[in-house]
Amino acid sequence: MDDQARIMQSLGGVSLGGHSVQGGMALPPPHGHDGTDGDGRKQDIGDILHQIMTITDQSLDEAQAKKHGLNCHRMKPALFSVLCEIKEKTGLSIRGAQEEDPPDPQLMRLDNMLLAEGVAGPEKGGGSAAAAAAAAASGAAGDNSIEHSDYRAKLTQIRQIYHTELEKYEQACNEFTTHVMNLLREQSRTRPISPKEIERMVGIIHRKFSSIQMQLKQSTCEAVMILRSRFLDARRKRRNFSKQATEILNEYFYSHLSNPYPSEEAKEELAKKCSITVSQVSNWFGNKRIRYKKNIGKFQEEANLYAAKTAVNAAHAAAAAVQSQANSPTTPNSGSSGSFNLPNSGDMFLSMQSLNGDSYQGAQVGANVQSQVDTLRHVISQTAGYNDALRGNTMYSPHGLNANGGWQDATTPSSVISPTEGPGSVHSDTSN
DNA sequence: TACCATGATTTAAC
DNA sequence: GTTAAATCATGGTA
Numbered sequence: 001m002d003d004q005a006r007i008m009q010s011l012g013g014v015s016l017g018g019h020s021v022q023g024g025m026a027l028p029p030p031h032g033h034d035g036t037d038g039d040g041r042k043q044d045i046g047d048i049l050h051q052i053m054t055i056t057d058q059s060l061d062e063a064q065a066k067k068h069g070l071n072c073h074r075m076k077p078a079l080f081s082v083l084c085e086i087k088e089k090t091g092l093s094i095r096g097a098q099e100e101d102p103p104d105p106q107l108m109r110l111d112n113m114l115l116a117e118g119v120a121g122p123e124k125g126g127g128s129a130a131a132a133a134a135a136a137a138s139g140a141a142g143d144n145s146i147e148h149s150d151y152r153a154k155l156t157q158i159r160q161i162y163h164t165e166l167e168k169y170e171q172a173c174n175e176f177t178t179h180v181m182n183l184l185r186e187q188s189r190t191r192p193i194s195p196k197e198i199e200r201m202v203g204i205i206h207r208k209f210s211s212i213q214m215q216l217k218q219s220t221c222e223a224v225m226i227l228r229s230r231f232l233d234a235r236r237k238r239r240n241f242s243k244q245a246t247e248i249l250n251e252y253f254y255s256h257l258s259n260p261y262p263s264e265e266a267k268e269e270l271a272k273k274c275s276i277t278v279s280q281v282s283n284w285f286g287n288k289r290i291r292y293k294k295n296i297g298k299f300q301e302e303a304n305l306y307a308a309k310t311a312v313n314a315a316h317a318a319a320a321a322v323q324s325q326a327n328s329p330t331t332p333n334s335g336s337s338g339s340f341n342l343p344n345s346g347d348m349f350l351s352m353q354s355l356n357g358d359s360y361q362g363a364q365v366g367a368n369v370q371s372q373v374d375t376l377r378h379v380i381s382q383t384a385g386y387n388d389a390l391r392g393n394t395m396y397s398p399h400g401l402n403a404n405g406g407w408q409d410a411t412t413p414s415s416v417i418s419p420t421e422g423p424g425s426v427h428s429d430t431s432n
Numbered sequence: 433t434a435c436c437a438t439g440a441t442t443t444a445a446c
Numbered sequence: 447g448t449t450a451a452a453t454c455a456t457g458g459t460a
Contacts, residue, residue, distance in 0.1 A: 238440065238455070238456050240457065279440095283441090286448095286451095289449090290451065291438090
C-alpha cells in the first residue's frame with residue numbers, strides 16, 4: 001500500500017485540467033463533464049483513487065465487482081498510462097543503470113576452463129587431451145593407460161552431472177520466467193506494469209539464475225581440479241619393486257658395469273622379467289648409475305655380492321656345458337640356462353678381478369668376499385671351462401668409471417653375444 | 433618421528 | 447630422445 005500511497009501523493013500534483021497531465025499526456029474529458037469543470041474532474045479521479053485504496057478492505061465479491069467497475073472505467077487507460085510513466089521515471093530508473101552488465105570475467109574464466117578440460121562444449125573424448133597431456137608429462141604416456149582411462153571415466157561423470165544440472169537450471173529458469181511473465185501480464189491489467197518492466201524483470205531473473213549457474217560451474221571446476229590433482233599425485237605414488245625385480249636389475253647392472261646402458265630390447269626384456277615398465281627400467285638404471293657413481297664404496301659390497309652370484313651362475317653354466325659336451329662331443333656349446341646368460345659377459349671378469357684381490361675401481365674387498373672367492377675358485381676350477389674363461393680375461397681391459405666420472409666403455413658395447421648366450425638372453429646396449 | 437632407501441620427476445645438456 | 451644431476455616424495459625401519 002505504501003507504493004500506492006506514494007503514487008497517490010505524486011498524482012496529487014497532476015492536473016488533468018486542460019486535458020494535460022505531467023509528462024505531456026493528453027487525456028479525454030471525463031465522462032459527465034464538459035472539460036471545463038476542473039474541480040469536478042479532480043473529484044472524479046479522487047473517487048477512483050479512493051476506490052483503489054479501499055479495495056483491499058472489501059470482501060472478495062465486492063472487490064471483484066469494484067475491480068470490474070474500475071477496469072471498465074473510461075478513465076482507466078489514461079490513469080494507467082500516467083501511473084506507468086511515473087513508475088518508470090522513479091524507482092525503475094535507478095535500476096536501469098545496472099542493466100547492461102559487462103560479461104563477468106570470473107564466469108569467462110570458468111567457462112574457458114570447463115571448455116579446456118572438455119567438460120563444457122562439444123564432447124571430445126571426455127577431456128582425453130588433458131589426460132593425455134598429464135600422462136605425457138610423466139614421460140610414460142603408454143604406461144599410464146589405466147590411470148588415463150580412470151581419469152577419463154571420472155571426467156565423463158563430471159561432464160554428465162554438469163550437463164544434467166545445467167539443463168535442470170535452464171529448465172527451471174525458463175519455467176520461472178514464463179510464470180513470472182504470465183503473472184505480470186495478468187497483473188498488468190490492474191497494476192501499472194509496462195512491457196518494458198516485464199522485460200526488465202526477466203533480465204533480473206536471468207541474472208539470478210546465472211549466478212546459480214556460476215556456482216555450478218565453480219563447483220564443477222573444483223571437482224575437475226581435485227580429480228586432476230589426484231591423478232597427477234597418483235603418478236608420484238611409489239611402490240618399491242619386488243625383491244626379485246631388484247635382483248634382476250642389479251644382476252644386469254653389475255654384470256654390465258663397464259657400460260650399464262641397456263638397449264631398448266634389453267630394457268624391454270628386463271621390464272618383462274621384472275613386471276615393470278620400460279620407463280621404470282630406464283628410471284632404475286638412471287638412478288642406479290648416478291648413485292653408484294656418487295658412492296662406489298657403498299655399493300662395493302653389493303657389487304661383490306652380485307659378482308659372486310654371477311660367478312656361481314658361470315660355474316653352473318660351465319659345468320652344464322662340460323656335461324653336455326661329455327654326453328655329446330659333437331654338439332656345440334648351446335648356451336647356459338641362466339636367465340640372462342650373464343656369466344660370460346666381460347664384466348664378470350672385471351668382477352672376478354676385483355674379487356681376486358686386485359683393485360676394483362679403488363675399493364677394497366672384504367675378507368668375507370675373499371672367502372667367497374676361494375669357494376668360487378674351487379667350484380670353477382672343477383669345470384673344464386674355467387681355464388678357458390680365465391684365458392678369455394685377456395680380452396678385457398679394466399672397465400667402469402674413468403677419471404672424468406664417465407663410464408669408460410660407454411661408447412662401445414660392453415659385451416657381445418657370448419657363446420653361451422641363448423635366444424632368451426638380454427643384450428647390453430650397443431648404441432652407447 | 434627421524435632417517436635412509438628408492439622410485440619418480442624436473443631441468444639442462446647433448 | 448636420452449642422459450646426468452638434482453630434487454621431490456614416499457616407503458620402510460629403528
